[in-house]
Amino acid sequence: MAGQATRATAELDRSGAVYEVLQYTVEEKVGEGYGEAVARAIGMVSDRVFKTLVAEVDDEVLVAVVPVARRLSTKKLAHAVGGKRCSLASPATAERDTGYVPGGISPFGRRKRQRLFLDSSALRYETIAVSGGRRGLQLELAPATLLEVADGVSADIADD
Numbered sequence: 001m002a003g004q005a006t007r008a009t010a011e012l013d014r015s016g017a018v019y020e021v022l023q024y025t026v027e028e029k030v031g032e033g034y035g036e037a038v039a040r041a042i043g044m045v046s047d048r049v050f051k052t053l054v055a056e057v058d059d060e061v062l063v064a065v066v067p068v069a070r071r072l073s074t075k076k077l078a079h080a081v082g083g084k085r086c087s088l089a090s091p092a093t094a095e096r097d098t099g100y101v102p103g104g105i106s107p108f109g110r111r112k113r114q115r116l117f118l119d120s121s122a123l124r125y126e127t128i129a130v131s132g133g134r135r136g137l138q139l140e141l142a143p144a145t146l147l148e149v150a151d152g153v154s155a156d157i158a159d160d
Contacts, residue, residue, distance in 0.1 A: 006106070006109060006132055006133030006134055006137065007099065007106075007108070007109025007110075007133055008106035008107075008108035008109040008131070008132050008133035008139065009021070009108075009109075009132060009133065009139070010109060011108040011109045011149065012108055012139070012141075012149060015148075015149045017141065017145050017148075017149050018141065018142070018145065019139045019140060019141035019145065020127075020139070020140040020141070021132065021137065021138075021139060021140075022042045022129060022132075022137070022138040022139070022140055023136060023137055023138075024038060024041035024042050024136055024137075024138065025041065025136060026038055026040075026041050034068075034103060035049060035051050035068025035069065036068055036069060038068065038138065039068055039069075039129075042129060042138055044129055044140075046067060046068050046069035047067050047069060047121065047125075048067075048125050048127070048128050048129060049067065049068045049128070049129045049130075049138070050065045050066060050067055050068065050118075050119070050122060050128050050129065050130050051065070051066060051067075051068045051105075051131070052064075052065050052098075052105040052106060052107050052130060052131055053065070053066065053072050053088060053094075053105070054088070054089040054093065054094035054097060054098060054105065054114075055072065055074065055077055055086055055087065055088050055089055056086065056087055056088075056089050056093075057077060057078050057081045057083035057084075057085065057086045058083040058084060058085055058086075060081070060083070060114075060115070061089060061093065061097055061112070061114050062077070062081065062114050062115050062116070062117065063098075063107060063110065063114050063115070063116040063117070063150075063152075064077055064116075064117050064119075064157055065107050065116065065117070065118045065119065065122070065130065065146070065152070066119045066157060066158040067119060067121060067122075067158060070119075070121075070158040070159055070160075071158065071159045072088070072157060072158060072159070073157055073158060073159045074086035074087060074088070076155070076156055076157045076158070076159075077117060077155075077157045080117055080153075080155035080156070080157055081115075081117075096111075097110070097111060097112045097114065098110045098111055098112070099111035100131075100133055100134075101134075101135070103131075103135045104131055104133060104134040104135045104137075105131055106130060106131045106132055106133040106139075107130055107131075107146055107150045107152070108130075108133070108139075108149060108150060109133055113151075115152075115153075116150045116151065116152035116153070117152060117153055117154075117155050117157050118143065118146060118147060118152050118153070118154050118155075119154075119155070119156065119157050119158040120154045120155060120156050120157075121158060122143040122146070122154070123143050123154060125143065126142065127140050127141060127142055127143075128140070128141070128142075128143055128146070130146065
């Protein structure tokens with residue numbers, strides 16, 4: 001993995017997890033349509049490519065992993081957590097708490113260990129792709145591996 005190592009890949013390596021590194025290049029800027037461009041670049045349907053978002057439920061910062069083609073349902077995430085109010089964290093909060101820049105936030109190797117929720121749609125697939133900790137790097141792995149290594153739970157948290 002020389003030249004590709006990130007905190008995310010280091011955490012996966014320490015855990016002994018099986019994963020594949022997928023490198024890509026896209027012209028799109030981070031924002032609307034970026035995730036779909038990543039999915040095209042790695043040759044995967046967008047339902048199997050997941051984005052990592054940072055949200056705040058009541059006063060707790062959490063991580064939510066949802067398909068790139070769908071939006072996080074703040075109502076569903078709040079319900080899954082047992083909270084009332086939910087909103088996306090600011091980019092500054094997300095970067096401070098994860099240590100990653102938006103567009104490169106990984107479920108692995110985060111600076112702080114927030115609770116992690118993976119949208120249950122991921123469980124339909126043998127493998128999914130998530131950020132490897134920097135733009136241009138995706139990791140393909142089994143959803144069960146993500147949940148185990150990131151100490152996450154599966155819940156219905158994406159809008160239909």
